[in-house]
Amino acid sequence: MMLDAPPAPDADLDHRPAQDGAACLAIIDGDVHPAPGALADLKPYMSARWWEHLTTYGTRRRHGMSFEPYPKSAPRACRRDAWPEGGGAPGSNLDLIRSQYLDHYGIAFGILGPLGITGQSEINLDFAAALASAVNDWQREVFTRREPRLRSAIVVPYEDGAASAKEIDRCAPDPAYAQVFMLTRSAEPAGNRRYWPIYEAAERNGLPVALHVFGASGHPYTGTGWPSYYVEEGAGHSTSCQTVVTSLVIEGVFERFPKLKVVIVEGGFAWLAPLSWRLDKLYERMRGEVPHLKRRPSEYIREHIWVTTQPMEEPEDRRHVLDMMAWIGWDRLLFASDYPHWDFDDPFRAFPAGLATDRTQQILTTNAKAVYRLP
Amino acid sequence: MSDDWTGAIDCDFHPRAPTPRDLSRYMDEHWRDAVETRGIDAWDSIAYPANAPLTIRPDWREAGADEDPVAAAKVTLDRFGFAHAICNCLFPVQAFRDENLGAAFARAVNDWLAAEWLAKDARLRGSVVLPIQSTERAVDEIERRAGDPRFVQVLMLAFGEHPLGKSRYWPIYAAAERHSFTVGIHAGSSYHHAVTGSGWPTYYLEDYAAQSQGFHTQLGSLIAEGVFVKFPRLKVVLIESGVTWLPPYLWRLAKFWRGVRNEVPWIDRSPEAFVRDHVRLTAQPFDAPSGAEHIGRLMDQLQSDTMLLFATDFPHWQYDGDAMLPPGVSPALRRKILIDNPLATYPRLERSP
Numbered sequence: 001m002m003l004d005a006p007p008a009p010d011a012d013l014d015h016r017p018a019q020d021g022a023a024c025l026a027i028i029d030g031d032v033h034p035a036p037g038a039l040a041d042l043k044p045y046m047s048a049r050w051w052e053h054l055t056t057y058g059t060r061r062r063h064g065m066s067f068e069p070y071p072k073s074a075p076r077a078c079r080r081d082a083w084p085e086g087g088g089a090p091g092s093n094l095d096l097i098r099s100q101y102l103d104h105y106g107i108a109f110g111i112l113g114p115l116g117i118t119g120q121s122e123i124n125l126d127f128a129a130a131l132a133s134a135v136n137d138w139q140r141e142v143f144t145r146r147e148p149r150l151r152s153a154i155v156v157p158y159e160d161g162a163a164s165a166k167e168i169d170r171c172a173p174d175p176a177y178a179q180v181f182m183l184t185r186s187a188e189p190a191g192n193r194r195y196w197p198i199y200e201a202a203e204r205n206g207l208p209v210a211l212h213v214f215g216a217s218g219h220p221y222t223g224t225g226w227p228s229y230y231v232e233e234g235a236g237h238s239t240s241c242q243t244v245v246t247s248l249v250i251e252g253v254f255e256r257f258p259k260l261k262v263v264i265v266e267g268g269f270a271w272l273a274p275l276s277w278r279l280d281k282l283y284e285r286m287r288g289e290v291p292h293l294k295r296r297p298s299e300y301i302r303e304h305i306w307v308t309t310q311p312m313e314e315p316e317d318r319r320h321v322l323d324m325m326a327w328i329g330w331d332r333l334l335f336a337s338d339y340p341h342w343d344f345d346d347p348f349r350a351f352p353a354g355l356a357t358d359r360t361q362q363i364l365t366t367n368a369k370a371v372y373r374l375p
Numbered sequence: 376m377s378d379d380w381t382g383a384i385d386c387d388f389h390p391r392a393p394t395p396r397d398l399s400r401y402m403d404e405h406w407r408d409a410v411e412t413r414g415i416d417a418w419d420s421i422a423y424p425a426n427a428p429l430t431i432r433p434d435w436r437e438a439g440a441d442e443d444p445v446a447a448a449k450v451t452l453d454r455f456g457f458a459h460a461i462c463n464c465l466f467p468v469q470a471f472r473d474e475n476l477g478a479a480f481a482r483a484v485n486d487w488l489a490a491e492w493l494a495k496d497a498r499l500r501g502s503v504v505l506p507i508q509s510t511e512r513a514v515d516e517i518e519r520r521a522g523d524p525r526f527v528q529v530l531m532l533a534f535g536e537h538p539l540g541k542s543r544y545w546p547i548y549a550a551a552e553r554h555s556f557t558v559g560i561h562a563g564s565s566y567h568h569a570v571t572g573s574g575w576p577t578y579y580l581e582d583y584a585a586q587s588q589g590f591h592t593q594l595g596s597l598i599a600e601g602v603f604v605k606f607p608r609l610k611v612v613l614i615e616s617g618v619t620w621l622p623p624y625l626w627r628l629a630k631f632w633r634g635v636r637n638e639v640p641w642i643d644r645s646p647e648a649f650v651r652d653h654v655r656l657t658a659q660p661f662d663a664p665s666g667a668e669h670i671g672r673l674m675d676q677l678q679s680d681t682m683l684l685f686a687t688d689f690p691h692w693q694y695d696g697d698a699m700l701p702p703g704v705s706p707a708l709r710r711k712i713l714i715d716n717p718l719a720t721y722p723r724l725e726r727s728p
């Protein structure tokens with residue numbers, strides 16, 4: 001496989017604020033995290049019954065902690081400069097999101113991915129559904145209605161397939177929503193039948209399903225117990241992404257839902273190539289176990305799976321990441337910034353030197369248009 | 376010579392796992408009685424189903440090639456002129472919840488291996504199966520085998536109760552370093568947890584595919600917890616891992632470490648540096664697309680010609696015919712993978728009889 005020759009160095013490409021309008025790429029960002037300024041921001045979107053429940057009993061997640069089981073490296077794992085001066089959490093102040101991020105980088109569309117108190121990983125499924133609905137209404141009203149560059153995600157209480165499908169059907173008629181949103185650490189691998197109503201509803205409504213890293217499954221984060229450190233958790237996200245891809249493919253989800261589009265978010269991407277090779281090889285040996293599959297695993301992956309680029313892969317030799325991009329497929333990669341988190345990728349600095357301009361454009365813009373529901 | 380395997384050292388070779396009754400002959404009276412009175416007549420994990428295609432290559436299955444040392448040698452050591460093969464017994468000692476049973480069976484497995492395989496072919500070497508349920512008993516087992524030069528490695532599985540870098544396991548590494556044992560981590564699970572962090576996958580194919588995730592975790596744990604800082608002579612071999620997952624994982628680990636290194640201040644070098652100094656991988660299976668050109672580019676990602684160790688993974692069905700190495704390996708690299716790298720990784724090999 002031949003790589004493109006590196007283009008001539010372009011000093012202007014380095015951190016260029018997007019002021020020259022049409023000359024700039026219309027960047028589409030697959031991972032932007034909104035946050036409520038305070039919990040009470042969700043209250044208007046909740047019934048008295050569930051608001052009372054939230055403020056009395058709190059959330060009960062499948063890992064036993066009210067927030068995350070690993071202390072982060074920075075408050076809320078956010079950029080220090082993303083805290084609004086007037087108070088509130090990073091990702092909650094629309095003016096700051098505009099000036100620091102949307103306008104500064106010339107973002108055409110940022111696809112929201114709400115984390116935190118969203119009902120996902122919640123043990124009580126009725127409560128999970130109520131929280132997810134609240135977050136979906138809140139995103140739409142607070143962000144997309146006021147700033148159409150920010151597109152909402154349909155957060156689903158994914159451990160309850162029927163309730164999730166209902167929520168997708170409720171939200172999908174509104175064009176504010178660009179995607180369905182799940183987390184990679186589900187109680188069972190993501191291809192399991194209990195989640196099929198979600199994929200069916202997403203396909204029916206023409207929406208891609210994003211699976212973002214994190215989530216609490218009720219199992220240790222790895223198949224060999226809990227690691228000690230945040231650095232291990234962070235590096236290990238790619239393993240939960242591998243479980244997702246393996247399960248979706250091997251369970252036959254893409255045979256069942258042939259128009260389904262899946263985006264894996266914030267796990268990096270280079271792991272996808274070795275996983276495809278591994279699955280193809282095992283399929284060759286053991287296709288008798290999975291006769292519901294009609295094609296090699298890599299073919300389903302190549303047709304149905306996209307990966308976001310953040311946090312960008314940074315090997316010592318940049319050719320190695322270019323090789324991986326070529327193996328995965330240039331049309332499979334979607335830019336994501338992860339704003340406002342600390343490991344934010346700058347669209348003008350994150351890509352490896354030597355990436356051809358047309359490839360960059362594909363990743364920043366073109367590919368995303370084929371995936372997300374955008375105006 | 377691309378078809379010359381003379382002198383190669385096979386770093387992953389599997390005798391057929393014994394039955395509990397085979398092993399009870401090597402136990403004292405208490406445990407021999409326990410096996411009988413408690414009816415422990417089978418103790419098989421779901422890791423390598425006896426009739427699954429991956430478990431034994433069809434031609435070897437037909438020949439009963441993993442049953443005894445003579446049959447095994449006929450299709451491996453004798454046929455190709457290997458110098459040694461390191462026997463990794465996969466009897467699932469690790470699956471016992473009772474550490475006493477675990478220790479009794481581990482000891483019996485190692486005695487059985489010594490008597491029924493190592494004693495019968497002077498080219499065979501062994502790995503010490505550890506009762507990982509108890510660090511203290513695992514160290515006892517290392518001490519018990521330290522005087523037998525035929526044992527060159529201590530053996531653990533990719534999935535256990537806890538990530539292997541945790542300090543609860545450090546006495547094992549201290550004992551291994553003290554006696555120049557290499558630490559082998561082989562694909563497999565105690566199944567004390569679900570195989571993935573998202574629970575149990577439906578299919579065997581998924582379970583096997585997920586084995587590489589265990590290696591991700593163990594490598595991250597060994598590095599982050601500072602095992603290689605504490606034990607600077609330790610060598611760890613990741614056995615039957617698939618290989619090509621490693622560079623992408625290291626890129627993630629190194630990048631994340633650069634961002635949050637204040638959390639693990641004892642890590643004074645990039646994870647990549649620890650791996651080059653301390654970690655080796657057996658070269659079978661090698662997850663890659665077909666074509667020598669791809670293999671060359673993947674080898675380049677390892678950024679070292681000392682990382683890979685020759686292995687057949689006999690009798691698992693990882694390759695057909697004699698394609699024991701991926702295509703496109705240069706003669707110089709081939710020599711290192713077959714002979715030089717294993718010798719540099721297993722100091723006890725040089726001392727063995």
